[in-house]
Each structure stands twice: as structure tokens, then as C-alpha cells.
Amino acid sequence: MTSAQRTISREIQLAARPQGEPxxxxxxxxxxxxxxxxxxxxxxxxxxxxxxxxxRGRMNDVKSYTPPFAxxxxxxxxxxxxxxASGADGLSVGDLVLHDxxxxxxxxxxxxxxxxxxxxxxxxxxxYLGILGMPGLTAYAGLLEVAxxxxxxxxxxxxxxxxxxxxxxxxARLKGAGRVIGSAGSSEKVAHLTGVLGFDAAFNYKxxxxxxxxxxxxxxxxxxxxxxxxxxxxxxxxxxFNPFGRAALCGAISQYNAAQPPSGPRNLALAVGKQxxxxxxxxxxxxxxxxxxxxxxSGWIASGELHHDETVIEGIENTPGAFMGLLxxxxxxxxxxxL
Amino acid sequence: MTSAQRTISREIQLAARPQGEPxxxxxxxxxxxxxxxxxxxxxxxxxxxxxxxxxRGRMNDVKSYTPPFAxxxxxxxxxxxxxxASGADGLSVGDLVLHDxxxxxxxxxxxxxxxxxxxxxxxxxxxYLGILGMPGLTAYAGLLEVAxxxxxxxxxxxxxxxxxxxxxxxxARLKGAGRVIGSAGSSEKVAHLTGVLGFDAAFNYKxxxxxxxxxxxxxxxxxxxxxxxxxxxxxxxxxxFNPFGRAALCGAISQYNAAQPPSGPRNLALAVGKQxxxxxxxxxxxxxxxxxxxxxxSGWIASGELHHDETVIEGIENTPGAFMGLLxxxxxxxxxxxL
Numbered sequence: 001m002t003s004a005q006r007t008i009s010r011e012i013q014l015a016a017r018p019q020g021e022p023x024x025x026x027x028x029x030x031x032x033x034x035x036x037x038x039x040x041x042x043x044x045x046x047x048x049x050x051x052x053x054x055x056r057g058r059m060n061d062v063k064s065y066t067p068p069f070a071x072x073x074x075x076x077x078x079x080x081x082x083x084x085a086s087g088a089d090g091l092s093v094g095d096l097v098l099h100d101x102x103x104x105x106x107x108x109x110x111x112x113x114x115x116x117x118x119x120x121x122x123x124x125x126x127x128y129l130g131i132l133g134m135p136g137l138t139a140y141a142g143l144l145e146v147a148x149x150x151x152x153x154x155x156x157x158x159x160x161x162x163x164x165x166x167x168x169x170x171x172a173r174l175k176g177a178g179r180v181i182g183s184a185g186s187s188e189k190v191a192h193l194t195g196v197l198g199f200d201a202a203f204n205y206k207x208x209x210x211x212x213x214x215x216x217x218x219x220x221x222x223x224x225x226x227x228x229x230x231x232x233x234x235x236x237x238x239x240x241f242n243p244f245g246r247a248a249l250c251g252a253i254s255q256y257n258a259a260q261p262p263s264g265p266r267n268l269a270l271a272v273g274k275q276x277x278x279x280x281x282x283x284x285x286x287x288x289x290x291x292x293x294x295x296x297x298s299g300w301i302a303s304g305e306l307h308h309d310e311t312v313i314e315g316i317e318n319t320p321g322a323f324m325g326l327l328x329x330x331x332x333x334x335x336x337x338x339l
Numbered sequence: 340m341t342s343a344q345r346t347i348s349r350e351i352q353l354a355a356r357p358q359g360e361p362x363x364x365x366x367x368x369x370x371x372x373x374x375x376x377x378x379x380x381x382x383x384x385x386x387x388x389x390x391x392x393x394x395r396g397r398m399n400d401v402k403s404y405t406p407p408f409a410x411x412x413x414x415x416x417x418x419x420x421x422x423x424a425s426g427a428d429g430l431s432v433g434d435l436v437l438h439d440x441x442x443x444x445x446x447x448x449x450x451x452x453x454x455x456x457x458x459x460x461x462x463x464x465x466x467y468l469g470i471l472g473m474p475g476l477t478a479y480a481g482l483l484e485v486a487x488x489x490x491x492x493x494x495x496x497x498x499x500x501x502x503x504x505x506x507x508x509x510x511a512r513l514k515g516a517g518r519v520i521g522s523a524g525s526s527e528k529v530a531h532l533t534g535v536l537g538f539d540a541a542f543n544y545k546x547x548x549x550x551x552x553x554x555x556x557x558x559x560x561x562x563x564x565x566x567x568x569x570x571x572x573x574x575x576x577x578x579x580f581n582p583f584g585r586a587a588l589c590g591a592i593s594q595y596n597a598a599q600p601p602s603g604p605r606n607l608a609l610a611v612g613k614q615x616x617x618x619x620x621x622x623x624x625x626x627x628x629x630x631x632x633x634x635x636x637s638g639w640i641a642s643g644e645l646h647h648d649e650t651v652i653e654g655i656e657n658t659p660g661a662f663m664g665l666l667x668x669x670x671x672x673x674x675x676x677x678l
Binding site: 034057230231234235249263264265266267268269270271272273274275277278279280281282285337 | 396463564568573576589590602603604605606607608609610611612613615616617618619620621624
């Protein structure tokens with residue numbers, strides 16, 4: 001390598017903070033010239049980028065558990081890439097790495113911030129952005145630890161066709177749930193949940209009020225609710241919970257684009273008499289479960305007992321569209337961008 | 340005793356299910372003639388009756404953790420009385436007993452349903468309806484077990500001048516809270532909280548928005564919220580919670596009279612990023628703590644470290660008024676009726 005070598009990275013920056021639903025003009029595609037890696041650095045060509053619901057929160061300029069994205073800077077997020085130049089011991093050209101410099105085609109970065117992947121045969125590198133990555137651990141930790149799942153529980157999960165939700169439902173099934181119920185936003189997704197993923201019941205929340213459909217799907221009530229969406233789903237779960245029910249609050253995608261604060265669940269007072277527990281969580285607090293998670297979930301993938309889907313969008317220029325589509329439910333399973 | 344002896348009991352029945360705030364015409368004072376106790380029964384002359392917020396829920400005809408009161412039947416609730424005739428071994432005339440046949444001057448009942456009290460010197464029998472009874476155990480279990488209080492926690496309690504709230508704040512102080520904050524509905528109650536009960540800060544929720552006053556009282560946030568009222572207090576607590584904050588949901592007195600479902604907390608989604616736990620409970624699930632509770636709290640009462648107040652209303656005919664006053668916050672500490 002010589003210092004004269006230059007690489008053009010195409011990158012997505014946040015051009016404006018979205019008001020309500022993000023639109024194309026909130027994003028800008030820019031080109032940046034990268035030099036060669038110095039000592040301890042690597043140059044990575046990204047193969048897959050992830051878009052995730054939590055990123056919507058980082059586009060607002062408010063204090064949260066992660067700092068906001070800066071305007072007119074390249075955004076960040078999970079990515080899997082191939083090392084194309086290395087100035088670091090331990091990482092060589094051709095190695096596949098997982099890192100957080102997403103939303104761009106190339107990244108010049110400290111080797112310490114990249115984790116070398118030992119890809120199993122038959123597993124796509126993109127799985128490390130989904131079922132074997134953050135969304136998978138979110139499902140695993142949220143169900144088993146946060147919601148204190150036990151065999152026999154009736155489990156309801158919203159956003160059930162998404163990366164997290166589809167893992168929640170299947171892990172519940174594999175761990176001996178009494179019944180697994182999912183909601184999703186299209187009849188195709190509903191058919192996929194019961195036909196492919198092994199859910200006992202599923203419904204399209206756009207067909208009729210959630211409460212009405214959930215009561216029908218869960219005639220004996222529910223014990224665990226894994227909440228990916230908030231809003232009317234949480235309210236319905238509160239109504240249908242059995243005594244000592246537990247909700248893992250993972251996200252509220254129905255509210256991420258809300259410019260006005262949404263109304264909260266009007267029936268939260270039911271939590272007193274039913275002795276319910278509602279527990280919010282973020283996956284980074286459960287990294288101590290990562291090893292057990294990878295071992296158990298890898299086994300289910302290898303045996304074919306756990307199915308994982310991806311919706312793949314092509315091209316860096318389509319990353320904002322992939323993200324907007326994710327917020328509108330245009331994905332089944334993990335939404336990724338292939339470069 | 341002879342079977343010809345008759346006792347007139349004056350009793351309060353539910354004449355109509357209240358719509359919104361209860362009113363006098365929802366209650367009826369009736370007289371009933373009681374005979375003498377048969378084998379295994381006792382006749383009790385009640386000395387003190389309790390009125391408690393949970394009773395409002397039982398006046399509605401909805402499924403809850405306790406069955407609804409029946410129309411045109413005498414209501415029930417805690418009472419302390421004196422045995423005036425006994426057909427049972429183990430209970431003699433003159434014994435003081437705790438039982439659940441309240442809302443009446445006399446009760447003819449199975450001896451098994453009455454618990455003999457061994458009243459400590461200097462303790463009023465009515466204390467067994469309050470600080471040494473269900474409200475005291477509610478405070479103790481809710482703070483220490485449900486909210487998992489630990490020394491150093493900043494604790495906020497609403498309805499802080501009530502029977503439960505005043506015990507919560509003082510137990511938190513005695514257990515080493517970093518700071519104890521209470522809200523109440525009058526300037527007299529606020530002065531009592533900081534002047535007599537040892538709260539670090541208190542405010543009148545009618546003076547200004549709860550959130551604004553809570554932020555000022557808790558500049559470093561709160562770790563525990565003991566919720567007696569629901570509504571805007573819960574919403575404010577969610578906003579001010581520190582990461583990993585815990586709410587014990589004990590009641591929602593602000594909503595008990597609501598004919599329409601109230602709006603829920605609009606900021607419940609904060610529970611995700613802050614990793615909050617909201618846990619509803621009812622005291623009957625924590626009876627295993629009763630012995631430890633009585634021992635610890637009796638010690639604090641004896642040493643003078645824990646203060647307990649009563650608001651005493653006189654006469655069976657004023658029991659509905661005492662109950663309505665309770666819902667409107669006309670009590671400081673435990674509201675009881677003396678007969």
C-alpha cells in the first residue's frame with residue numbers, strides 16, 4: 001500500500017432532523033475520500049448494512065440512551081465488511097468483520113472497533129446483523145430474562161414478523177410456550193407466522209381492533225407480552241393479561257414518528273389488581289448473555305428448528321429508503337442493505 | 340344468654356352503584372336484628388371501622404381482584420370490635436378482635452373469621468386498621484419488596500399524607516433513603532410531611548403541574564416511585580426517573596371516580612430507554628412478610644421514630660361521608676370511623 005492510494009466512500013449523512021415520518025430530503029448521499037490505514041487501523045469495504053428501529057430515536061435531538069446523530073455527519077450503525085487494507089496485527093486483508101461504521105460503503109477505522117467473524121458454513125455474513133446479532137440477543141434476553149418466561153406461558157409478541165419479533169416467537173415455541181401469538185401488518189406476514197415460523201395464532205392488526213383480535217387469539221389470556229410497538233397493542237395486552245403477567249418493553253415503533261406525544265394506555269391501572277410487571281430494557285444491558293445466546297440459537301439454526309428471514313435492499317443509495325420502509329413495516333424479518 | 344336476646348345492628352348498604360363520585364343516595368343506613376351466637380360464633384360490637392380507597396372499585400360491577408359489593412346488602416371491610424357474646428372456644432366476652440365485617444355496628448360471625456388482638460400498651464385498637472394493619476403492610480411490602488428499595492435511593496411517594504403514603508415515606512427514611520419526597524393535596528399536609536414525618540421535600544400537587552414541582556424537589560432524579568394516585572403523578576415520575584428506576588403501582592385514586600377511562604401516561608415509552616420497571620401489586624400477595632413487618636414497625640412506633648396519624652370520624656351514619664371524604668383527600672393518615 002502507498003499513502004497516495006485513495007478510496008472513495010459513498011456515505012449517507014443526516015441532512016435534517018425528521019419531523020414525524022422521515023423523508024428523502026432528510027438524508028444526503030455524499031462521497032468522501034479515505035486514505036490508507038495507519039498503524040492499528042483497517043480499511044473495510046462494507047458488504048451489509050443494518051437499519052434498525054432504534055435509529056429513528058437517534059435522529060431526534062433529545063437526550064436518550066444513545067446520543068443523537070449529528071447533522072451533516074455520516075450516520076453510524078451495524079455493518080459487516082471485508083478488510084481490504086490493514087495496518088493492524090490480527091486483522092488481514094480478506095477477513096470478515098462486524099463493526100458499527102454503517103451507512104457507508106467503506107470505513108477507515110481502529111482495528112479494535114472491529115470484531116473478526118468466524119462465519120459458520122451455510123450462514124450468511126448478514127446473519128450477524130440479525131438473528132446472531134443485536135436483534136437476536138434482544139429477543140433472547142427480553143423473553144427469557146426481562147419477561148422471565150417459563151414453560152407453559154402464553155406469549156404474545158407484536159411486530160412479530162420483524163427481526164426481533166420473529167425470533168421471540170420461535171424461541172418461545174422452542175422453550176415450551178403454552179401458546180405463541182403474533183401480530184403483524186399484512187396478511188402475507190400473518191400467513192408466514194403461522195405457516196413457516198410455527199406461531200399458534202397470528203392476526204393482522206389493520207383488520208380490526210387489536211383488543212378484539214387478541215381476545216379471540218388468546219381465549220385463556222396471556223402471560224407474557226413482548227412489546228415492539230406500544231400504543232393500542234400494549235393497551236390490549238394489559239386488558240388480556242392473566243394475573244402476574246409480564247411485559248418486556250422493547251420499543252414503540254408505532255410512536256417513533258409521532259410529532260405529538262401519543263396517548264398512553266388508558267387501562268394501566270389494571271396493572272395493580274392483576275399484579276402485572278412492565279419492564280423496559282435495552283439489549284446492551286444483557287451482553288452477559290451473549291455467549292449462551294449464540295450457542296443456543298446457533299444450534300437451533302443448524303438443526304433447522306429456527307427460521308430466519310431477511311429483506312434485502314440493494315445499494316448504499318437505497319439505505320434511507322430501506323430505513324423508511326422498515327418503519328412502515330415493509331420488511332419480513334431482518335431488514336438489511338447489501339452493497 | 341338466651342335465644343330471646345336480640346341486638347339491633349345499624350348497617351350501611353350499597354343502594355346504587357356510584358356513577359363517578361359517590362353521593363349520599365348511593366348508600367342506605369338500615370337496621371338489622373341479630374340473634375345470639377350459635378356454636379362457633381361470636382357477636383362483636385364494633386369499635387372502629389376502616390374506609391379504604393380500594394373499596395371504590397368494589398362498588399363497580401366489574402371483575403376485579405375482589406368481587407364487587409352486592410346491591411342492597413351490607414358492605415364489608417376491616418373493623419376492630421369487642422366480643423359481647425361468644426359461643427366459641429378461644430374467644431371470650433371482652434376480647435378485642437380484628438375482622439372484615441365492617442360498615443356496621445355489630446356483627447354475628449364465625450369465630451374463625453375474627454383474629455384476637457393482643458394490644459400493646461399505648462397503642463389504639465384502631466392502629467390495627469392502619470399502621471399495623473393492611474395499609475402498613477402495603478407500604479412495607481410495596482417499598483421493600485415490590486420496588487426493591489435499597490439504601491441511598493431517592494424515593495417519591497404520592498398520596499404521601501395518607502395511611503399508606505405516610506408509612507412509605509417514613510419507612511424509606513428509616514431504611515436509609517438518599518432523599519424522600521412526597522406530594523399531597525393541601526399546604527397543611529405538605530407542612531406535616533416535612534415538619535412532622537421527616538420528608539426531605541414535599542409539595543401540594545394543586546399548586547402547579549406535578550412534573551414542574553417534582554423536578555424541583557428531585558434535582559438528581561428519583562429511583563423509586565410509590566404510586567397511590569396514577570394520572571399526572573405517574574407521568575411525572577416516568578419523566579424524572581433515573582435509569583433502572585422502579586415504580587410500585589399500588590393504586591390510582593385519581594381515577595377511581597372516573598366515569599370515562601382516563602388518558603394513560605403519554606411518556607410510557609421512556610420506560611424502554613431508561614430500563615424502568617413498573618410493578619402492580621396487592622397486599623394480600625405479601626402476607627408472608629406480615630411477621631417481619633409487625634416486628635419492625637412496632638419497634639419504630641415504640642421508639643417514637645415512626646409517627647402515625649388518624650383522621651377519626653364519629654358514628655356509623657357518617658361512614659359514607661368518611662369514605663367520600665377519603666376519596667377527596669380530607670384525611671391526614673388513616674381514615675377511620677369510631678362507633
